[in-house]
Amino acid sequence: MHLSSSYILSLTTFVYLGATAIYLLYWIFRLEKVGILGTVITVVGFAMQTVGIGLRWYESYQLGYGHAPLSNLYESLVFFSWVTILVYLVVEFKTKNRVIGAFATPFACLAMAYASFSPNVQDTIQPLIPALQSNWLIAHVITCFLGYASFAVACGFGIMYLIRGDSRKSTSYLLEALPSRRVLDELMHQTIIFGFLWLTVGIITGAVWANQAWGTYWSWDPKETWSLITWFVYATALHARFVRGWAGKKIAYLSIIGFVSVIFTYFGVNFLLSGLHSYGSS
Amino acid sequence: MKTKNAHSQSNILVRFFSSVKLAVFLFIILAITSIIGTILPQGESLQFYLENYGPFYFKIIKTLQLYDTYHAWWYLALMGLFSVNLIVCTIKRLPYTMRLFKRDYLDLGKDALLNRPFKAQWQIAQKTNPADLKEEIKKSFLALVGKARMKQDVDGGQLYLAEKGRWNYWGVYLIHVSILIIFAGAVFGTFTGFKGRVMLLEGESTDHAVQMDAHGNIKKIPLGFTLKCNDFQVDFYPNGAPKLFKSDLSILENGQEVLKRSIVVNSPLTYKGVTFYQSSYQSVPDLKIRIVSSDGEQKILDLSAFDKGLWPKKRILIGIIKYLPNVHGAPAARIYVGDVSGNQGDAIWLLKGHDREVRVGRDTYRLSLISAKEKFMTGLQVKKDPGVWIVWLGCTIMIIGFGIVFWVGHRRTWLWIGQDGDKLNIILAGQTNKNKVSFEKEFNKIKEAINKQIGEQ
Ligand code: HEM
Numbered sequence: 001m002h003l004s005s006s007y008i009l010s011l012t013t014f015v016y017l018g019a020t021a022i023y024l025l026y027w028i029f030r031l032e033k034v035g036i037l038g039t040v041i042t043v044v045g046f047a048m049q050t051v052g053i054g055l056r057w058y059e060s061y062q063l064g065y066g067h068a069p070l071s072n073l074y075e076s077l078v079f080f081s082w083v084t085i086l087v088y089l090v091v092e093f094k095t096k097n098r099v100i101g102a103f104a105t106p107f108a109c110l111a112m113a114y115a116s117f118s119p120n121v122q123d124t125i126q127p128l129i130p131a132l133q134s135n136w137l138i139a140h141v142i143t144c145f146l147g148y149a150s151f152a153v154a155c156g157f158g159i160m161y162l163i164r165g166d167s168r169k170s171t172s173y174l175l176e177a178l179p180s181r182r183v184l185d186e187l188m189h190q191t192i193i194f195g196f197l198w199l200t201v202g203i204i205t206g207a208v209w210a211n212q213a214w215g216t217y218w219s220w221d222p223k224e225t226w227s228l229i230t231w232f233v234y235a236t237a238l239h240a241r242f243v244r245g246w247a248g249k250k251i252a253y254l255s256i257i258g259f260v261s262v263i264f265t266y267f268g269v270n271f272l273l274s275g276l277h278s279y280g281s282s
Numbered sequence: 283m284k285t286k287n288a289h290s291q292s293n294i295l296v297r298f299f300s301s302v303k304l305a306v307f308l309f310i311i312l313a314i315t316s317i318i319g320t321i322l323p324q325g326e327s328l329q330f331y332l333e334n335y336g337p338f339y340f341k342i343i344k345t346l347q348l349y350d351t352y353h354a355w356w357y358l359a360l361m362g363l364f365s366v367n368l369i370v371c372t373i374k375r376l377p378y379t380m381r382l383f384k385r386d387y388l389d390l391g392k393d394a395l396l397n398r399p400f401k402a403q404w405q406i407a408q409k410t411n412p413a414d415l416k417e418e419i420k421k422s423f424l425a426l427v428g429k430a431r432m433k434q435d436v437d438g439g440q441l442y443l444a445e446k447g448r449w450n451y452w453g454v455y456l457i458h459v460s461i462l463i464i465f466a467g468a469v470f471g472t473f474t475g476f477k478g479r480v481m482l483l484e485g486e487s488t489d490h491a492v493q494m495d496a497h498g499n500i501k502k503i504p505l506g507f508t509l510k511c512n513d514f515q516v517d518f519y520p521n522g523a524p525k526l527f528k529s530d531l532s533i534l535e536n537g538q539e540v541l542k543r544s545i546v547v548n549s550p551l552t553y554k555g556v557t558f559y560q561s562s563y564q565s566v567p568d569l570k571i572r573i574v575s576s577d578g579e580q581k582i583l584d585l586s587a588f589d590k591g592l593w594p595k596k597r598i599l600i601g602i603i604k605y606l607p608n609v610h611g612a613p614a615a616r617i618y619v620g621d622v623s624g625n626q627g628d629a630i631w632l633l634k635g636h637d638r639e640v641r642v643g644r645d646t647y648r649l650s651l652i653s654a655k656e657k658f659m660t661g662l663q664v665k666k667d668p669g670v671w672i673v674w675l676g677c678t679i680m681i682i683g684f685g686i687v688f689w690v691g692h693r694r695t696w697l698w699i700g701q702d703g704d705k706l707n708i709i710l711a712g713q714t715n716k717n718k719v720s721f722e723k724e725f726n727k728i729k730e731a732i733n734k735q736i737g738e739q
Binding site: 065094095126127129130131133134136183186187190193194196197200201204207208209211212213214215216217218220222225226228229232233235236239240242243246261269 | 309
């Protein structure tokens with residue numbers, strides 16, 4: 001099979017790697033043309049990935065399984081990477097600041113590299129077992145990953161916030177290019193609320209699905225519990241601004257801790273703990 | 283003196299229970315303690331924890347009920363405290379939010395405008411027609427903000443206000459209240475519903491579900507009607523993965539069939555508030571065995587997984603221990619053969635086409651497996667949860683609340699045009715409680731438009 005979906009998708013890994021490198025160059029040299037090139041490469045990678053996902057969907061029909069490409073670890077990683085780029089492109093469009101790209105595209109690139117090249121991840125198209133044959137599954141995966149992708153971008157903002165330092169003190173040439181701490185704080189907050197909204201919808205659609213499949217909307221299985229833990233971390237981040245002395249740096253740390261918790265919910269639970277969601281480990 | 287003391291004490295309590303600090307503390311504690319139940323196996327017997335973790339940790343596990351972390355007294359207490367925190371906080375902030383919601387934001391003076399987070403001021407020595415300039419500035423302001431209300435004679439000028447998204451203040455309330463609604467639904471469901479299981483062979487029926495508690499005790503829960511399994515079907519993909527589990531079910535009332543439906547995973551059947559979910563299946567053997575005693579007498583016994591076969595005349599009892607559908611191409615079963623008193627007996631492997639002899643007491647019996655069929659037994663999860671609709675209501679309200687919090691900000695943009703001596707004085711001011719970055723952009727656009735108007739004069 002030449003030009004299969006997994007081939008196209010593995011190529012996007014390199015396109016995103018290229019985009020990351022160009023955004024870094026833009027950050028260092030601050031040439032407008034380099035920045036535009038970064039955006040162009042990212043958009044091309046995004047288009048390729050969209051085609052790859054569409055093709056994979058088509059291939060699943062050809063194999064006679066016929067399901068949306070959102071059903072195993074490989075497909076979810078590809079989707080995570082795709083949404084991360086989507087969220088980033090929206091942020092870039094709104095803020096007109098391309099330095100953020102150097103902190104957001106690496107997440108998409110790493111997710112694709114892991115999906116395409118890790119021996120732990122199989123890229124074959126598998127049929128859906130009965131529990132996964134539900135439209136709620138599609139709603140569940142899409143909403144969860146919108147949340148996860150926003151949290152990846154918010155984590156990027158958190159890192160930027162911490163290295164940005166206090167803008168009143170003299171800053172170096174590199175740090176000057178980052179948005180000010182005030183703007184970063186605001187962007188981080190907006191992105192976290194956006195992610196929190198989708199994570200919440202993701203947890204709810206998961207509950208509806210579980211209720212339909214097993215008759216229990218909440219069973220404290222490790223993946224559910226970890227998504228709740230993640231939810232608490234971001235709830236902390238959202239409320240910290242109303243506690244004296246908790247704003248600023250602490251929220252940036254929480255945004256990073258929150259994303260670590262997302263990663264654990266996503267992988268750690270599959271590989272280290274057992275439960276209903278263990279299908280993700282295949 | 284006494285009343286004042288009591289008053290300040292209740293104040294301290296209210297302050298404590300309404301503080302966001304407590305909420306943040308609870309978020310962190312709940313996040314950390316929730317980890318326990320994902321690492322420590324849950325719902326095992328106490329013996330299991332003693333054997334695997336030793337007496338010291340066993341004591342901790344037992345005292346803190348870590349074998350069922352999420353229903354442990356301290357976890358429920360944290361949840362309770364969390365609810366109290368939310369209730370008190372919501373009630374306490376209500377009047378304050380009401381004031382914000384009702385306030386007339388046109389009721390401001392010129393100086394107050396200069397205290398807004400976003401502001402710009404122009405003072406123009408008048409050369410040309412000031413009335414024209416005023417009109418132009420007003421027009422470009424309205425073109426960018428849309429509708430605006432106006433008030434005359436505010437510090438000698440006109441004040442315009444464009445306002446959007448007052449509703450934003452209630453978004454957070456919807457979110458917070460929805461959490462309480464979800465809790466209420468969960469608690470209500472726990473006390474008014476039940477959860478159990480039913481295992482039914484094809485053709486079999488039952489009028490109760492079975493519930494097993496943490497200590498392994500079995501309880502029968504009456505359904506109030508009869509459930510019958512007519513047929514069970516399982517399909518596989520070419521690669522061997524399961525594709526479909528399907529049970530054909532009938533509901534009977536007083537022996538009359540009132541409903542007939544088939545269910546699959548993700549598509550349950552609900553009748554009178556009780557829902558049946560396809561959750562598992564077993565294939566159970568259905569064997570015919572010929573048994574011949576040493577005196578030449580023989581009998582054919584039907585055996586299924588749970589029914590023993592009895593040959594009363596010879597006081598012989600046989601039962602299935604294990605069944606393998608395919609051993610070198612033939613079905614095989616491990617069979618127990620003994621006398622009814624249970625004193626003597628033996629277990630043998632019986633393969634179809636190969637007779638075996640077994641001694642029970644002083645007699646010898648010859649057994650052969652005549653036929654082996656498989657029957658399916660469907661496994662259903664049974665649940666009644668009248669609270670689930672309250673939970674879904676809470677979830678819906680929560681999502682609406684998030685939508686309001688995220689997409690609707692309370693944005694206010696003021697324009698004041700007045701005289702300051704012989705100068706034309708213009709103040710532009712803005713305030714938002716959400717998304718300041720994008721508001722700033724809009725604000726700067728208005729500022730530039732006004733700059734342009736002034737430049738053109
Ligand atoms: C899991 C439970 C909770 C969730 C999901 C939640 C969610 C939220 C969200 C999304 C916001 C809006 C944040 C923003 O706009 O920046 C908010 C604000 C707030 N929350 Fe909570 N919250 C929870 C529990 C609590 C609790 C227990 C308290 C108790 C004190 C509390 C007090 C507040 C306050 C005071 C605000 C600020 C409202 C304002 O903007 O004026 N929250 N909450």
